[in-house]
Amino acid sequence: MARIAGVDLSTASRLLRHHTAGYRPETVERVLRAAAELGYRPNSQARALRLQRQQALAMLVPDLDNFGFTGVLRGVQETCLERGFTLLVSEVRSGPDLPPTDLSILEGRIDGALVAFATVDDPRFEEWLRQLEVPTVFVQRGSPQADASVVLDEERNAALMVEHLASLGHRRIGHVCGSLRTDTGLRRQRGFDDAMAARRLSVRAQWCVDGGFTFDGGHAATLSIMNRAARGRPTALAVDGLVSALGALSALRELGLSVPADVSILSIDEHVVAQQTMPPLTTVKVPQRELGNRAAQMLIDIIEGGVGDQVVIDASPRIVVRESTAPPTGARSRWRD
Structure with a gap:
């Protein structure tokens, strides 16, 4: 194959492994064309x-x-x-x-x-x-x-959730954190706190609970945040992971709360599953x-x-807006922090 392409064996080997830096495009094309004509496939076992x-x-x-x-x-x-x-x-x-x-x-x-x-x-x-x-x-x-x-940039990912909810008019925002045993969870918490402070919104300890990046954790954290008198609840939840958001939706249904009429919810991580929830989830799509x-x-x-x-x-990152987020409604929008 190297002979047909007019190159030495080491050049052919490098180009077939996509190490093309420093080679002229016509040389690369000649080697790839010769490999295709001969039906050449690299032997990974021999290389190993x-x-x-x-x-x-x-x-x-x-x-x-x-x-x-x-x-x-x-x-x-x-x-x-x-x-x-x-x-x-x-x-x-x-x-x-x-x-x-x-x-x-x-x-x-x-x-x-x-x-x-x-x-x-x-x-x-x-x-x-x-x-x-x-x-x-x-x-x-x-x-x-x-x-x-x-x-x-986890701080930015979490801040984007706050920005979206605040732009809809929410001031009472809860946070189902990721695992605070991880650097990822800690940085998302910091991003949430900083974004709230930048908008002069209160971060309440009872509204920020570790959901551990799991379904059960998101379910338990949401019950902890929302299982109180209506005036003591946030009007929106920012959730640090999609699996936890599924648990949060389950908890909200158990409490008889409607999304987004009673509480808006969104999460980090975009996936086809987010389109299938009831209602479909707004997410932060990260790279x-x-x-x-x-x-x-x-x-x-x-x-x-x-x-x-x-x-x-x-x-x-960017927000993928779906039906789970909306402006706060009724008297809730007038409650003071």
């Missing part, structure tokens, strides 16, 4: 043996039910396919009441790991990292242990796929001899 690698990455997530990882995984998978890597996905639940996860099963099977289960308070976390003994990139979870990480792309690219670059960095994705 030659490089003494497994050509595989692991993505370690805290909860496979969390819609916040759907787009991230898609972005990681796209990059793995482009760079000739296999992707393994594993759930790693962390917490003082949970049994330790044995990561030794990954030993010898992967060249690097994308770590998305970091918490700020689990003493076993460093032990888990030592078990991996491969390059790691933290994705959607910051950590002091991270030399390489790719995260979103999940780009996050996954960038994290996987960074990890593979490290494996191939590069260096890591700490990156915050600067692509702007």
Whole structure:
């Protein structure tokens, strides 16, 4: 194939792996055309043996039910396919009441790991990292242990929820936080608090409850916030994750409250599921796929001899407006903070 394309073997190998920097477009086109004519497909097993690698990455997530990882995984998978890597996905639940996860099963099977289960308070976390003994990139979870990480601007994501609700006229806004055991949850809480303060809106402790990024957590947090006299309730809820928002909707139905007539609700994370709820949920669409792309690219670059960095994705989030948010109605809009 290299002979037909008129290039040496190393050039053909690089171009077939999409390493095209420094090559003329006509050279790239000639190699790809020759490969297509011959039906050439790279032998990943032979390449792995030659490089003494497994050509595989692991993505370690805290909860496979969390819609916040759907787009991230898609972005990681796209990059793995482009760079000739296999992707393994594993759930790693962390917490003082949970049994330790044995990561030794990954030993010898992967060249690097994308770590998305970091918490700020689990003493076993460093032990888990030592078990991996491969390059790691933290994705959607910051950590002091991270030399390489790719995260979103979570303060901006949370602030966008407040901006949308405030623009509709809401002043009494509750917050179903993400897990405050994670850097992501803490940064979203900070973004919510700062956005409320910028609009001179009160942040009430009883209206801000940790929902843990789970359905049950969102359900319990919403009951805690809303299970009080009408004048003591917020007129809107900002929820830090879509799974928690599903729990929040369930709790509101149990309380006999109508969305958005009695309370508006929106969440971070866009997914087709948000279109199917009753009513359909307003969401903050964040650049999940780009996050996954960038994290996987960074990890593979490290494996191939590069260096890591700490990156915050600067692509702007946007509100996807649906029927779950509306201006406050009746006397509620006139209640003072």
